[in-house]
Amino acid sequence: MNKASNNKDHSLDARGLFCPEPVMLLHKKIRELDAGELVKVIATDPSTTRDIPKFCHFLGHELLESNTQNGEYVFHIRKVDSSIKT
Numbered sequence: 001m002n003k004a005s006n007n008k009d010h011s012l013d014a015r016g017l018f019c020p021e022p023v024m025l026l027h028k029k030i031r032e033l034d035a036g037e038l039v040k041v042i043a044t045d046p047s048t049t050r051d052i053p054k055f056c057h058f059l060g061h062e063l064l065e066s067n068t069q070n071g072e073y074v075f076h077i078r079k080v081d082s083s084i085k086t
Helices: 021-032 048-059
Strands: 009-014 038-043 062-069 072-078
Touching (some): 021 038
């Protein structure tokens, strides 16, 4: 069940997009991933610092890390087992 050893890393570039686009794109990207896979999101919209953690909490995905780098917001998210939350 744990795929940590063979994870593929994915990325989502949401720079220049504004609410609700980054979360909508993240939702689409998460659907494409297998449980346990990681996605790195890079955004410039400050509202993502509120919206992406809420998205993860609501759907049960793991927000592993969030930080700001050079004026960009970076999030590392692990998808949970899709049979638990959809």
